[in-house]
Amino acid sequence: MHEFLQHFLNGIISGSVLALPARGLTLMFSVLGFANFAFAAHATLGAVAGYLVNVTLGWPVPACLLVAVLAAGAAGIVSDAVALRGLRRMRRTDAAMMVAIASIALNMALESAVRFVYGNDHRSFDLPLMRDVTIAGFQVSQQQAINLGYAVAMLLLLFGFFGFTRAGKAMRAVADNPDLARLKGISGEKVALAVTFVGMGLAGAGGMLLALETSVDPLVGSRILLMVFAASVVGGLTSIPGAVAGALLIGVAQELSLLVISPTYSSAVGFIAIAFTLTLRPQGLFGRKG
Template sequence: MITQAIMDGLINGGIIGLGAIGVTLTYSILRFANFGHGELLSWGAYVALSLSAALGAMLPSLSTPIGPFSFGWSVPIALIGSMVLTALLALTVDWLLFGRLRRSGSAIIILVMASFGAALALRNLLEFIFTSKPAYFTNALQISKPLFGGMRATPDQLLVLGLAFITVVLVHLLLTRTPAGRAMRAVSENAQLASLTGIDVRNVIRLVWVLGAALAAVAGVMSGLLVQIRPTMGLDLLLPLFAASILGGIGSVPGAMLAGLIVGLAEALTIQVIGAEWRAAVAFVILVAVLLLRPNGLFGKATA
């Protein structure tokens, strides 16, 4: 049914929107498209899976499902740890690769190609450590419950959708109501001018990596919780992430989330109306259409 496709699209769109926030912030601050961002989703999911399994082995009571959900307290605790460790991974990659290229004055295309190499290395390392066999946070089965208008959803799906909206609101408040957020917006407008006013651009760059990686970890855990965890999950989401970040407008957090919902709905409706084999093409069509018709996106600023 179309109504159920709408619900599925909103849930998938929430995950896409969270990942797209990291993409749009990285592009607006560092001025390059980081094609390795999808791998941060994968690493975040696998790190959380490892931490959750370790916690469950040490304290079996943490694996007992919480209320109507399919997971125990080991998953939320592991999510926090995954956000921290994924942020450290992003900082390490920046220190080893992107930071050196920036200091040497490398062209933007060099940074973009380096992100391709970093993505390939991270993906293969992940597959080497965990193999390509799909993994799951839990084997518990959930029965979807009726909502309204013919829609159905499991408790896990509703939690993911609610958590996505809460997270984007918190990030928006961070960027608009805190000194750190104002510094990030200043660097996004003009890094040299921001530096002259006393803003530490290097610290802002580190904050962007930390924030983007932490959100990627949340999106990866959400996707792994609802579907499955595999080394290529970030690669599969990469095109929808870029489509959402461009459609929403570079640098706009609410725009990235709204665009993520649009992309998710478009994919779900395509599966319902045309077929699942065309799902991957939807994000590409949206991306091309936005670049042709509205390059600044929904909430992007026009450039001179």
């Protein structure tokens, strides 16, 4: 029982970190109408940007996290303008599929660019050595606890942003009913720009938090690609809050799977979750039909 609860706790922590890029992906899908798979490369860009200012300038982790968000968000706006915006504006029934495929190609191009500039080395943030802590008999690394704090703080900020700011309400309005939002004078292009920045910024934050626990390399984002997509599908690709619930479920499921299977095969949890969700409830747990 103790081992089960330990894995459950680890799953809650990893799921909280996973919730950041998952919420970003769901936000972009809800507003833009397609799954932007280039979020994986932007997660890598965020991790690399945070690492560089940490190692070269000695900035603390909170400042590096802000840099990761800004760098990934800015890169998202530029890459969307260069590679995806023209396809998004096409009046074709298969436009969403075309943009999604183009985003996969964009992801590969950006990862190759990072590999060319940064190299293939695995590097670590310049952080003090931390010991594991034991709370009520459960062992948690200090970095895990800190990452949980960062993730929860950012999720609370997002809750406030979407609930109480004009920009956040505009994004929700476009996600819920784009035609009604247009009639109310909300600019779809401005919202799309803001959504791309926020969504990719969240990917950058998630990539950096993952890199704090593991390492910084050109495939940081690819390591979470499947699980982030699974979290979004399970929660509902049209439900922004559902992404958080989906991420927690996927995080816990992946950790609990380690009780019965090798860590090598734990990524299969994502495939299984997607298959079950699409079979039993295609709109996800919190998504709307249609």
